[in-house]
Amino acid sequence: MEYAVLVDPAKCVGCRACQVTCKRWNNKPGEATTFSNEWTNPPKLSFDTYTHIKFELEHDDNTRNTKWRFFNWRCMHCHDPACAEACPVGAITKHEEGPVVVNSDKCIGCKFCVSACPFDIPQFDAERGKVDKCHMCYDRVPHKEPACVQSCPTDALVFGTRETILQKAKDRKAELNGYIYGDVDNKPLGGTSFIYVLDEDPSVYGLPEVGENLPQTVPVIKYSKWLLIPAALGGLAYLVSWRRRRMMEKEK
């Protein structure tokens, strides 16, 4: 059975409990941080930060109204993950329950997944030579919800079977008169296991517009090896003609 998580930024208060719990569950270290104009730390996802809360401040000069948008960001766990397709060593797998997981024992740090992901999720660590990202607590699902969901105090993150979550997303969308991102006409990438219900257009949250199918680069990476067939045939033809020419020269 496939599971999913509903992300409701309108309910998020930016406490970052999900961020902290994620680190604790995965035994990830804290990172040295500095002041930046991101309003939050660490400023973005990294090899050691699977989950990140984005802080966005919206200010209307005319009405002098200020609005905070807090927004949970990590791997979307796509139905057809571009990262898994691009990985040359099969180190990324899509689990039946929904999670897309990187097997670090297999990862060779080629970073093809980093390039392929339209959401810019997989994070490379130069020192370890590996890529890592959120694995949707595949070691807990389905018996227990992901650690981030368990820690959320405002139900901005809700875990359940995919059907239930989709239904909840639709209900909430009607309530907010908003938008769903993650499973509209199988976009992006066949639908995702993290589904957003938003009060504004996804572009306001900086969510990229990703199509139903894999990015064009992935089939190129996968199928260009078939060019070895004409290469082998061409090479063979060349060797045959070279040998024939040599034989003729010898005869002369």
Next chain:
Amino acid sequence: MTGNKEVPEKKYPPEVSYSAVTKGIVGTSLVSSAFHHLMAILLITGLITDLFGPWVGQWISSTQLFAQGYVGAQLNNLAGVLFILVFMIYLAYRGIYAQMKTAIGVTLFVDLFFYIAMVAVGLFAHGFVGALFILVFVIYIVKISVFNKERMVFTVTNYIDFLLYFILIITGMTLSSLSKPWVDLFPWLFDVLSPIAFYGPAIHILITYVWIVFSAVFPGGIIHGIASAYLISHLKKKSNAEKSRMR
């Protein structure tokens, strides 16, 4: 009695074996040898990874981890440096060896042994071998632009090859720049290369196979490295023989 020397007659067609060609190429041009060997290692390691990735991935990864246990986080740098040292010692050794008359079987064995060792290291240091290749590539280009001896054996195939190498280098650097090494050294690279980051791997792989097709199909392509290396060494021998005849 005159002081004329007996010049042994050249065998035609000349013997083309890996060992004979390596001897010739190292004796003639160290840079050319480094260039062709690095290119071959990059091609072989790249192809092994792309074609047999699901099977060799675990081995490459565990080799990385095993070495990390001993040398810490700088494994890849160390492997790269180790590779360069071994390779340079090997080249120097071959350069001396090339002057000796030894049984081909022994040299072939030594060649293959070193080659397998280099490929094994190259498998988990493809990026660093690539970085070294870039340096050698630049030296090689400068060298062939300056010395007529090597430029004269260049064909259209070679020039197109260089164009393809150039694309492979740019996309290879783009992939490296997704992490730190290149960007740490040259911060401006990030702005230059980031627009093609999304297409980097696809172009890198596609161009590799296009290059293989091109090399296989066009005359002078499939064994162009060996052919041009042999031609250079043959020309050198010929000119040496003529010089000694003149004396």
